[in-house]
Amino acid sequence: MTQTYEQINPTHITIGDNVRLDPRLDTDFVASIRERGVLEPVLLYRDGDGTLTVLVGQRRTLAARAAGRDTIPALVSDTPPADTDRLVDQYVENEHRAPLTNSERITAIEQMALAGLSDHQIAKRTATPKATVQAAKAAAQAPALREYADQLTLDQAAALTEFDDDPDAVEALLAAAATGRFDHLAQRLRDDRAESAHRAEFAAVLTDQSLTVIDDPGYGDTTPIRRLSRLTDDDGTDLTPDTHAQCPGHAAYITTAWRTPTTDDQEPADDVDDQDDNQDGDEDESWPQQVQVLVAGYVCTDFAAHGHHDRYASTNASPSGTKRVADMTDTEREAATAARRNVIESNKAWKAATQVRRTWITTFAQRKTAPTGAEAYLARVLIGGHGHETASHEALTLAGFPGRDDTTSWTAASEQRAAAADATGTASPKRALQIGLAVAVAMWEERTHPNTWRNPSSHDLDTLARLKDWGYPTSDLEDRMLTSPDEDPTD
Template sequence: MSENTTTVTDNDTNAQVAAVGTLEHLDPHTLELETNVRDDAALDADFVASIKEHGVLNPIAAVRGHDGVVRVRAGQRRTLAAREAGLTSVPVYVRPAGATDDKAQVVERVSEQIVENDRRRELTEAQRARGIQQMLDAGASVTKVAKKLSIGRDTVKSVATAAGSQAAMEALDAGQLSLSEAAVLSEFDDDPDAIMRLLEVAGTNRFEHRVAEIRQDRAAQQAYQEAAASYTEQGYTVVEDFPAYGDTTCVELRYLRTPEGEAATDEHVTDPAHWAVCLTEVEGYVDTETGEPVDAHDIDWHARFSATVAEGKHDPSSVTEVVVWEADWLCTDYAAAGLVLCDSLAKRVEALAREDSDHHADDSSDQDAEAREAAAAEAARRERRKVIALNKLGEAAQQVRRQFITDKILARKTAPKGAAMFVASCLTRDVRLIEEHHGGQISAELLGASDSTAVTKMVAELPATGDGRAQVITLALVLGALEARTGKDAWRGSGWGHYVGAAELLRFLADNGYPLADIERVILGEQTADALYDSLTEQSEPAEDD
């Protein structure tokens, strides 16, 4: 039964044929689907949910054949979704069949189906975001908007976040990034350099890694500024790098002596007017419970591989690694500070002042030794900077990697393809794997549990049909143990003595869709640590003016 509500005239492009159509409300189950050039309707749950929530908003286009049957010409997805959603009435714009012979009908049907699909223009991400924001501004809750649009709550929240960022909305307008990426971009509104770095990888699988790396950089920079402030507040000058050897306007404390020839010490750093400080980031440890500093030599690192801790030593699991800013003093006026240069530096300065070639020749061996010492010191500083920089990348990658394991691997009802072979290979090659490194706690965290006891309960509560999920939990135990062996410094090859470790973990994850970070490629031998560090230093150097 139909209800004719509107009569319209449909002209062809040459204005020669006029066909009267009617807008009718019909049961989608009574409609017959014509052959369609879209050979895969590809219905998805979100589309069906949208049809169930709103009904069919755009009328389905159909023709009524000479036999009286209404056949869908454009709108097969809407028809199928309406059936699946349980609708009993949908709007249908029905026209009489135009062509009379079979071949003409095919030409008419196919041309209309192609044109109907080709002439659509999807909303841009920016337009969609502004529309969602209008709904939120009108008082709709996140939950209501998500239901109305059949999208996730997280997507709505992303829009609410991105809409407040001019940079994010401009990037959306330009089609440079997705809604979820735009929400992240808004976090860095006050940092044009960070925004540029993120836009470089928007739309790629490098985006999450870049976000984690930038967050690490910002945290380190904030820590540096706080450390520097503690010295500037006392009147000291903070410099970013060490002076060149022989620069008497800024001399390292180790090259200074008292008038009596004794080595200068921190006790001689008294007047801030004569001193500067260079802060170097180093790794230190504190007791996790008390916060008290712990010397690295007082930690029983062997306890990572056994259940016992040496007497008088700290268990590695009881300490937390922290950043410590080590101060190196530089004297900007050693004479005013009551100090003198060490003999080797004094001779070098005197020789340069006199421009005495003979003296240069006589002292060439001393100067060569000094040059070697200075070069060695700089090489040591570079190596220390490299370790710090690459460890930060390792820590950033760890955050992204563990989130991937939780969301993409362990949230499944069944283990991914190849998981059983992977678990069997790891456990048969290294039978003590899940007993070491306190990996049980990491496994629990990856599963969203508080501790190993909670994981045990998780298994005990599985139904008799829970074999699939049980395999996922078993995989979690292996992944957690391997994660425990994949510290932020795993790029240094610190897995000596292990049969399985970081490399096996990364290869398994990569095979399951995980995008490797550059630092993880170093672990796999696809890139060298020095090459990666050199690329980082090149990126951080300011561009030269043309």
């Protein structure tokens, strides 16, 4: 048997029988052939009448046809193989061809970037999505973590590098990847870091104002520390931050409160005894106009020694009318502490999940066809009255119809609604259904608020369950909402 190297027009090649029944010509593969051509010669044989038939390289040949290549390299044998040899060779060639691992992709893309290729050039020349190129380059920034890349997606490997200075976070993220909750934990870790940095900045603002900053004193009466909202002077006059400023025990702790945005959310606010991390934002339509900001809570570090009086010391109730911590049994105190901690943690978990969910919805909105159950869900939305509202600027943006930033949200929303309507008019029936579904889901998402996890409506639970069915990786908190919808998560 002799072989010759030739350049052959792929349309002149007969495919013949092949163990690969479906060539699976994905768009990235065809794009690669269009950009770079066939780099590895296909194996052909020429029979007595001159017909060229593929032995090895069916996908490359078909992709070259689809890409419009004029010629491809080929090694041409003058002797047809035995059927057994052909089948064995095709099986081995397909079965044992291994794709690049993520660590290999990261290394290769890093080397291409170091050689001077831009993200766009790498993406075009390798037929790789630009987002994948960028994720690989980001993952390359932490060589010590590259060993974990093959356990993760490239996006996850890139996210892991954000925490390369925190071994505990890396370990937790690797474990979360195995359970499908990597994105939720990564977002929570980002939120915690941002909050820690924000609190440090705010503490510096308070310190610059000559305030002593202490840890949150909690709600117990077992220490000499008291919030100013509980204290009076000898005449029974309430103490305020201004009237208490000269007391040696004057101090502040950092907490949060819901506020309508102002020009400077870093300014210390009035005493906020009852507004802390375990408090909720408003549930009504006005909530989107409020944000959670850092504020100062004022205390006296030794109220009795400085001549102040606790107005609630002689009662069995706290300012909110509940039983004082000092009057609780150990069991009650532990339960109250656990409940408060659960609320704080759940608030943070819901905040992180909201970001992950909205990112997922943005991608979900681009699907070409609606998932199973879309029609029934939309019917329930309409029957329940949830689809009678006009879609907002924020919801339409989330659904894939971004509006102009140089106009009012009302004008932008009007233009976005027109764009969405036009899209349904030109789309296939399946895509039109998906557009309607995406807008309905985005409208629900835009109306969620910090208290949704605590008091979910039937529509909240229905939508969350459908998102899970359609591929959204729910967080632990969201799963608890779905599995115990009739229980108060704070209990």
